[in-house]
Amino acid sequence: MATYLDFEQRLKSLEEDIESASMRNDGVAAKVLQKELDNEINKVYSHLNDYQKLLLARHPDRPYALDYIELIMNDSYEIFGDRHFRDDKAIVCFLGKIENERVMVIGEEKGRGTKNKIIRNFGMPNPEGYRKALRVAKMAEKFGIPILMLIDTAGAYPGLGAEERGQSEAIAKNLQEFAILKVPTVSIVIGEGGSGGALAIGVADRLAMMEYSIFSVISPEGCAAILWNDPTKIEAATRAMKITPQELKKANLIDDIIKEPRSGAHRNRNQAAASIKNYFLESLEQIRSNPNFLNARYDKLMSYGSFKF
Incomplete structure (x- = not known):
């Protein structure tokens, strides 16, 4: 229903x-x-106002990473584990094809239904999840396979065990290593892009957002609690934080906005998946057309936060 x-x-x-x-x-x-x-x-x-866009980004019917992977990939094979601790179900990794293009897909998966949400830790990865992502990214680099990353998380898991196993180090390591991968990379925010949990798979040649997604350094609830000591001021926080694709594109913090079906991806998954597939293939062609794409990636990353008086 x-x-x-x-x-x-x-x-x-x-x-x-x-x-x-x-x-x-x-x-x-x-x-x-x-x-x-x-x-x-x-x-x-x-x-739509910013708060309504936030609600759409969190819509329970919104397609998750596994939904898109099923719709856009063929001959897919899932890869498990980080070879250090365990397999983190909050991050899924698939090797397969999009049309005739070999690709490695890394996605954050929230899960549907109470049981599956618990298994997926509500889409909040532990450090072993980010280490799994880095392991398969390095595998893709070894075999010259481009990478598509699907961001959808409220944030990295902040539990004691995650911190003991090096959560911040795992995220920092990914930022460093993904910045120098020698294969084309495309990252897309499909729902929520929460803080370091999103950044850990967000360093790429192309960073795009779905039309009704968000990307923020902290949740609006957290921002409201810190600034106003009142978590109910979520609408004011959402407006102030400028977390929508339109605001982030204006600030040159993302490259593109992917148009969603007229009433949102949750109403037409097939059309939304087709938009993601087409964006990835078009971006891949553009990245490959530049023999110095690694330098272009570096220049883009270094331009973040720059301004002129």
């Missing part, structure tokens, strides 16, 4: 009316209602 957010309730009502008209075989009414639904979708999604 589809989940509707507060601002989508009118859409829910119209869709139920269309379904009812179809069951009555009332084609005229269904056609009129469909036109009204299309107008309402355009109205709602053309005027």
Whole structure:
């Protein structure tokens, strides 16, 4: 059953009316209602505020990494473990093909349903997850295979065990090593991009965000708790933090915004997956056309935070 957010309730009502008209075989009414639904979708999604975009990024029906991997990859083979401690289910790694292009895909997976969410640790990786990501990235580099990374996490897991096993070192190591990988890399924020948990697989030749995703140094709830000592001021924090793709593109912190289906990726997974696939293949062609893409990556990374008086 589809989940509707507060601002989508009118859409829910119209869709139920269309379904009812179809069951009555009332084609005229269904056609009129469909036109009204299309107008309402355009109205709602053309005027979303930052907080509503945050809710869409966290939408329970939103496609996760494994959903996209299933839709865009063929001949895929999952790779497990970091060869040091254990396999972290919050990060998934697949070797396979996108169309005829060999590719390594690394994704953060939140999981669906209570049991699976617990197995996936709600998409919050431990250090062994980032070490697994680095291991398969190095494997891809060895065999000249490009890498696609799908970011979707509230943040790296902050538990005691994770800190004891070197969470900050694992993230820092990934930042360093991904910056110098000798293969083309593309990273896409598909939902939430939370702090170092996102950055650990976010250093790439191309960094893009889905239209209704977010990228932030801290959650809006955390920001509200720190600045106002009031976690309920989440809407004000969301506006102040500038975490939407449009704001980040304006600040030159991301390269591109990937257009989503009109009413969000959660309403049309196939179309959203096709957009990701096309963006990856187009970006790969552009990166390969530059024989000095490693220098271009370095220059881009070094430009972050620069400004002129």
